[in-house]
Amino acid sequence: MSASRRGARRRGPAWAALLTLAAATLVPGCGGSEPVPEGRSLVLITMDTTRADHLGAFGHPDSPTPTIDALAANGVRFTRAYAPMGQTLPSHATMFTGQGPRTHGALENYYVLPADAHTLAERLDDRGYETVGVIGALVLAVDSGIAQGFEVWDQPEGLWKSDQGHPPERVAAQVTDEALAWAVRRESDAPYFLWVHYYDPHGPYAPPEHFRPSISRDVVSGMVMEAAQRGDFGEAEATLDVISQTWFNYAAELEYTDQQVGRLLDGLRARGLLDDAVVAVAGDHGEGLFEHGHKGHGINLYEELMHVPLVITAPDGELGGTVVDTPVQLQDLLPTLLTATGHEFAGDGDVQGQDLWAAARAGRAPRSGSIFIERPHYSAERLDSKHNPRGQPRKHEYGLVLGIIADGHKLLKQVDGTVTLFDLVADPTERNDLAGVDPETAARLRGLLEDYEQRFRVAEPGSGESVSAERAEQLRQLGYGGDAGG
Ligand SMILES: [Zn+2]
Known part of the structure; x- marks a missing residue:
């Protein structure tokens, strides 16, 4: 090519x-003079x-x-x-x-x-x-x-x-x-x-x-x-x-x-x-x-x-x-x-x-090292339309939900800042919250998670930093029109 x-x-x-x-x-034929890539x-x-x-x-x-x-x-x-x-x-x-x-x-x-x-x-x-x-x-x-x-x-x-x-x-x-x-x-x-x-x-x-x-x-x-x-x-x-x-x-x-x-x-x-x-x-x-x-x-x-x-x-x-x-x-x-x-x-x-x-x-x-996980950044409207589609009371709060996996534990931080801590070795299906039992581990993982949040800052969930608008614009240019950008 x-x-x-x-x-x-x-x-x-x-x-x-x-x-x-x-x-x-298209399947481009490589020119006869070009070497086959390695x-x-x-x-x-x-x-x-x-x-x-x-x-x-x-x-x-x-x-x-x-x-x-x-x-x-x-x-x-x-x-x-x-x-x-x-x-x-x-x-x-x-x-x-x-x-x-x-x-x-x-x-x-x-x-x-x-x-x-x-x-x-x-x-x-x-x-x-x-x-x-x-x-x-x-x-x-x-x-x-x-x-x-x-x-x-x-x-x-x-x-x-x-x-x-x-x-x-x-x-x-x-x-x-x-x-x-x-x-x-x-x-x-x-x-x-x-x-x-x-x-x-x-x-x-x-x-x-x-x-x-x-x-x-x-x-x-x-x-x-x-x-x-x-x-x-x-x-x-x-x-x-x-x-x-x-x-x-x-x-x-x-x-x-x-x-x-x-x-x-x-x-x-x-x-x-x-x-x-x-x-x-x-x-x-x-x-x-x-x-x-x-x-x-x-x-x-x-x-x-x-x-x-x-x-x-x-x-x-x-x-x-x-x-x-x-x-x-x-x-x-x-x-x-x-x-x-x-x-x-x-x-x-x-x-x-x-x-x-x-x-x-x-x-x-x-x-x-530490593994960071996060909920998708739904707008409040998307969260409702996706998870409470028939207008039921909001079951899941709008906002950031993050987690960290480190040292055999997982710490989750909810929208309101509360945390739960699980021992993934002893409790792999995450039933027993240890945040109150092992506050030292909870505090350490929370600190690592908050450092990560500070280092990788993002805009408000759903604001999309204009990317949703960009997607809508792409679709519009393709002739699809409408509000497909969600
Ligand atoms: Zn998938």
Whole structure:
């Protein structure tokens, strides 16, 4: 590919050039005189709304996810990976920039990842990779800014408007079809970066009708009984039967998605495209399944929302079978995947994550620092429309909700400044608030969290620092009009 074409993409808003490229589905042939770029290819699979503990490799006793389990067995399994926010765009933007949401700026789904972000796709594009994005739902549409750096882009039809609860989406089979269609028509010899986003585990939990899940209802009901006996469901307004059915349906979606991941990898393998490719699988955030009285994501910061699966597998079996138990975060993906695909990454100041591949290669655990997590920055109106849609009294207060994970503990700070403290080792499902029992730890973590808030200041939640307006303007320019900026 020519440098001038990449330069052209940089000058204008990323989405404008991308739409053109996507429409033409260009696959640039590298000129005969250009050397083939170096590096392994990369397949990044992101599973929407996928909490770690419902995958076999992360603890489900009747695994719905044999494909991912096999990747984990042959690769590096990170048993404690954290999303920075329980929401799709902020979390994906973190994976692609190596930055927390307060730095990259996409603090809520209706915000935009700014065009000056330096994403993984752009970094690999700069190195001559063919870059391909195939997404499952329009929450990651081209106008969100997440598509910057992708030469080939494929998204569901339609437009996501602010008055729609769920974005237009497509099922995993269609996403897999589109990714494999790219593989079939591919002509380049350059290494590639293929990002495939599966939305299916997101509610409603309903796999296609023809799909017959093989997981055991009895095993799932047993898991629910255990959780109920521990008191995990708190004030949940649901019977154990309803909770069991919900858990089963959620696992069925995971099983369906995992089969499609398997079909994707089989199709790529059949064309020789996995011979020299790193394969990574990550959840963008988890899902409350009535724990702490809540179903869904985006509102609290408990483990069921923030602890995600993360697996990275190298083509030559490098580091196969490695298990990393140190807490890590999705900020780490960018430097880690650059190194795993054979690129020097010395750090460039923009990236806050650490290189987990280099650490594993050196036989050491990652640095264990503080991990900061945060609720999406809803405006008061968005909070109400999203979480009290039928005009019920406001259940969740407007404002900042933050957390810190450090030294085996998690401290959460609510809108009114009150804190709760959990021992994640002794109490992994976060039932016993220790803030009053262990005030020293609470004060220390609170101090670290408040330092972080001071260092990374942000505007009022929902004010969007004009990014919502920017998104609306982008949509307006695209001819969509209306109030889609939310
Ligand atoms: Zn998501």
